[in-house]
Amino acid sequence: DAGVTQSPTHLIKTRGQQVTLRCSPKSGHDTVSWYQQALGQGPQFIFQYYEEEERQRGNFPDRFSGHQFPNYSSELNVNALLLGDSALYLCASSFTGFFQETQYFGPGTRLLVL
C-alpha cells in the first residue's frame, strides 16, 4: 500500500520564478492538504483540496495556488517566488468521511529560493 508521495524531493529556484510541486495521496484517500515548514518551525497550513476544489485556506497570499485532479492527486503552485518562500513543503492526505480521518504526510519537497 503506497503512502503519500511527493515530487520533486529538492528544488532550487531564483526570485521571481514560478514553481509547481506535486503530491499523490495515500490509496483510498480523497483529500489533500498542503503545509509550509520553515526551518526550525512547525508546519503552517496553506490550503486543502477536496472534490477538486479548495475547501479551506490558511493565511497565505494568492501567489500560492493549487489544483486537485480527478485521481485525487494535487499540485501546489507558487508564483513570483520570494526568498522567504524557501521551506519544506509537506503534503498530507486523508479521507473525508462521516468521521474525518487522520492526515498522513509525504516526505516533503525542499524548496530553496536564491
Next chain:
Amino acid sequence: AQTVTQSQPEMSVQEAETVTLSCTYDTSESDYYLFWYKQPPSRQMILVIRQEAYKQQNATENRFSVNFQKAAKSFSLKISDSQLGDAAMYFCAYRGTGNAGNMLTFGGGTRLMVKP
C-alpha cells in the same frame, strides 16, 4: 484562532528511560482532535498517537502514551523505554471539528535527543 504551544525546545533522555513532552493548546471548541507527530532527520512527518477530545481514556500506542487533561488544555506525550530511534523532532497538533476543522495547527516542536 486555535494555538498550540510546546514549551520545551529540546529534551534529552537516556536510552531505556522515560521522557515526557509537554503541549498546551487554546481553543473555544468542545470537540476536537489532538495528535503527536514525529519528524526524524529524514523529514517525513510520522503519526505517533491520536486523541479524541470526547474520549476520557488516554490513548496509548505501545511505548507511547498521552496524558490528556481537557480542562487544563494539556496534552503531554510519554515515551517509555526510550530507544535511539526515538530521536527526532516531535510536534503536537490540533484539529477542530467546526468550520476550520480541516486544518492541523502545529506547535513549534520539541527536539528529543536519546543518549546511549
